[in-house]
Amino acid sequence: MTEDDGSNDLGERVVQLTGGDIKPTLSHCLLASLRVKKVVTTNYDALYERAFESAHGENSVAVLPREEARAGVPWVLKLHGDVADASSIVLSRRDFVRYDAERRPLGSIVQSLMATGHLIVVGASMTDDNVLRLAHEVLALDARNKRPRTLGTVITLQRDEIRTALWKNDFDYVAVSDSLDQQVAARDLEIFLDKLAILTSVDAPYLLDTHYKGLLEGGEIGLAENLRAAADVIRSLPHEHRERWSSLEAVFDELGATPWSQSIKEGQRVSQSRSQRR
Secondary structure, three states: OOHHHHHHHHHHHHHHHHOOOOOOOHHHHHHHHOOOOEEEEOOOOOHHHHHHHHHHOOOOOEEEOOOOOOOOOOEEEEOOOEOOEHHHOOOOHHHHHOHHHHHHHHHHHHHHHHHHOOEEEEOOOOOOHHHHHHHHHHHHHHHHOOOOOOOEEEEEOOOOHHHHHHOOOOEEEEEOOOOOOHHHHHHHHHHHHHHHHHHHOOOOOOOOOHHHHHHOOOHHHHHHHHHHHHHHHHHHOOHHHHHHHHHHHHHHHHOOOOOHHHHHHHHHHHHHHHHHHO
16 A cells, blocks of 8 residues: 555545534534635534535535635635545645645635734644644745734634743734633633624624514614515516616615515415414
8 A cells, every 4th residue: 555545545534534414513603604705724524614505505605625716705715625525635744744735825825814814713723734834934924024913813712821922923812711621611612603793793684574573673664664665666677677776686685675475475374374273
């Protein structure tokens, strides 16, 4: 057996262990709910993209590099391979040594994110040799240009004084829990991500949905009625005229506007159901 054959065998074993019907955790779902446009992971499994598509629809996220990045579509970069392709999995020492020569473009994507933005790191130990090298190269570039800055924030379960000191001024380390119990700390991470999702979410798919009109107050009630009426007017236009209003109609749909005729049918269905129960 050659060394490459051994590496492929390891990849197949990883697929067996992390593929199949394993369900995303609550943390995966909470991260997916943030709808981050650009995500990098060293994990091989498909749990994040499964959670993302469950929340935002089929084909709502592209998986790089095996899929093509599409305009306006969020993507997740599998830095160390993907269970969808066992041969892509980076696991053996030989894989890591040859990584830069064989997968330099993937590292360049990560470095571009480091160089142009502020990374939020969740669930990564920051001990991966390739990730460390990429970070140090960007830090060296910043130093050469006399532009020292913090590359990102690392969210950890518990306090890590050593790495906090090691990466001082390069990465900020923030612990989500003061508990020494791993399970309690993991639960605190879920609570943190839930709070983060609440504070950062701008989606409001219920505003024009009549089923949730009880959540509106004051002037919002009349505004929602007027917007639903406007949506019905657009839908009643001849096709050649309706197309000109497609952008606005899409906004109404995102806010939960239901066609008037469909609302009537739903109301009739609910009434019939109640009559049958009586």
